[in-house]
Amino acid sequence: MIFSRKLLKETITSVQKLIKHDLNIVTADKYIISVKAGNGGTGLARYNGCGGYGGNVYFVAKPNVAFTDIKRKLKSKMKIRADPGVSANKLGLIGAHGKHEYFEVPIGIEVVDRENNTLIARCSRPFNKYLIARGGEGGSANTGYKGLPGQALEIEVHLKLRPNIGLLGFPNAGKSTILKAFVPEKSVKIADYPFTTVNPQVAFWNSSTPSTSSTSPLAENFTVSLADLPGIIEGASRNRGRGYQFLKHLEYADIVLMVVDCQGFQLKNELDCPFRTPLESIALLNKEVENYDKKLAKKPIVLVLNKIDLLESDESRDNIQSLQNLLKTKNWWMGLPEEFRPTIPMRFENVIQLSAKSGKIEELQKVLTGLRHHIHALTDVPENSNFEEKPRKKRLL
Numbered sequence: 001m002i003f004s005r006k007l008l009k010e011t012i013t014s015v016q017k018l019i020k021h022d023l024n025i026v027t028a029d030k031y032i033i034s035v036k037a038g039n040g041g042t043g044l045a046r047y048n049g050c051g052g053y054g055g056n057v058y059f060v061a062k063p064n065v066a067f068t069d070i071k072r073k074l075k076s077k078m079k080i081r082a083d084p085g086v087s088a089n090k091l092g093l094i095g096a097h098g099k100h101e102y103f104e105v106p107i108g109i110e111v112v113d114r115e116n117n118t119l120i121a122r123c124s125r126p127f128n129k130y131l132i133a134r135g136g137e138g139g140s141a142n143t144g145y146k147g148l149p150g151q152a153l154e155i156e157v158h159l160k161l162r163p164n165i166g167l168l169g170f171p172n173a174g175k176s177t178i179l180k181a182f183v184p185e186k187s188v189k190i191a192d193y194p195f196t197t198v199n200p201q202v203a204f205w206n207s208s209t210p211s212t213s214s215t216s217p218l219a220e221n222f223t224v225s226l227a228d229l230p231g232i233i234e235g236a237s238r239n240r241g242r243g244y245q246f247l248k249h250l251e252y253a254d255i256v257l258m259v260v261d262c263q264g265f266q267l268k269n270e271l272d273c274p275f276r277t278p279l280e281s282i283a284l285l286n287k288e289v290e291n292y293d294k295k296l297a298k299k300p301i302v303l304v305l306n307k308i309d310l311l312e313s314d315e316s317r318d319n320i321q322s323l324q325n326l327l328k329t330k331n332w333w334m335g336l337p338e339e340f341r342p343t344i345p346m347r348f349e350n351v352i353q354l355s356a357k358s359g360k361i362e363e364l365q366k367v368l369t370g371l372r373h374h375i376h377a378l379t380d381v382p383e384n385s386n387f388e389e390k391p392r393k394k395r396l397l
């Protein structure tokens with residue numbers, strides 16, 4: 001088959017775009033892995049020899065481990081094991097300890113013991129190591145010279161995003177459109193019906209991204225991650241519409257970007273789906289967030305009243321202006337009927353009107369940049385720093 005130069009060039013460009021897409025967008029999930037710490041080595045009763053301890057299994061939170069890498073690793077590695085301790089023998093009465101296993105994970109993952117459904121570790125601190133399974137004691141007089149078994153357990157690894165900015169809103173509010181405006185490659189899927197965003201998507205925005213104008217106040221190489229979560233629905237905090245899976249990604253967000261359609265919201269054009277005004281939508285989102293986790297409602301929140309280009313009359317534009325002014329006040333929720341009133345009313349850092357579709361998001365970028373002190377920059381943590389493992393004490397005979 002003969003390729004024309006043009007066709008070849010087009011193919012190379014689309015492959016490059018695909019690679020870029022893969023680098024810029026990641027998704028989140030849950031994996032089941034079995035973990036086995038090392039067994040203790042056997043002691044030698046005749047000479048009071050001691051077996052070495054089995055190695056422990058640790059998870060180490062690393063900022064440079066990408067979600068895409070860990071997904072690949074977790075898919076292929078169904079078992080994580082540490083080495084057993086060495087048994088004592090005539091020539092070596094003290095067996096060496098087994099090597100620990102350090103499994104590097106992205107910051108923000110959670111580890112749950114499947115047997116009793118308890119949280120073992122929340123790997124949220126960069127370079128911290130988290131003990132997942134303890135190695136067995138080496139054989140000695142204490143154990144009747146038998147090496148004890150290392151802990152074995154089945155764990156669930158929850159990949160939680162740790163975005164700097166997490167987008168929150170009802171379906172169709174324009175979250176993906178905002179994300180696309182930050183990262184202008186055509187790789188972010190946008191469509192005009194609810195739940196098109198199947199998985200949370202993350203984009204990395206930095207000062208060299210073409211969408212940021214030359215007047216961008218962000219410093220060179222400052223990278224901010226933005227997560228577009230699927231639209232939540234009323235009852236999300238009770239896990240309606242897979243609400244937990246979406247809301248959990250906001251737990252580690254530095255800033256929440258709440259997006260509301262300035263024309264209001266209706267899930268479906270049906271009688272049992274009531275129409276919600278923009279103010280009601282905001283209050284309901286507030287309630288879902290606080291019901292899920294009170295701490296979320298206290299995060300720095302920027303509110304976007306989106307789709308202002310659809311406001312045709314002067315009256316509707318005035319109404320949105322009044323709403324914007326109201327939302328900047330502390331008691332914005334006071335005029336709402338009882339069922340809409342949040343228990344922990346959000347205090348918005350800023351409220352802005354936007355037309356995400358126009359792609360002109362400079363004002364939003366400026367507002368977020370003004371909140372830079374809340375943002376944990378991805379480049380803040382040294383790439384190569386590492387922890388030192390303290391040597392385990394040598395036991396005396």
Ligand SMILES: Nc1nc2c(ncn2[C@@H]2O[C@H](COP(=O)(O)OP(=O)(O)OP(=O)(O)O)[C@@H](O)[C@H]2O)c(=O)[nH]1
Nearest residue numbers: 172173174175176177192195197231307355356357
């Ligand atoms: N006119 C107008 N349309 C917009 C604007 N922002 C988004 N849209 C449109 O609204 C529809 C929904 O936008 P999305 O960005 O997919 O909304 P979403 O919040 O990500 O939706 P889910 O993924 O369902 O949660 C699309 O047809 C967009 O083109 C805007 O500022 N003005």
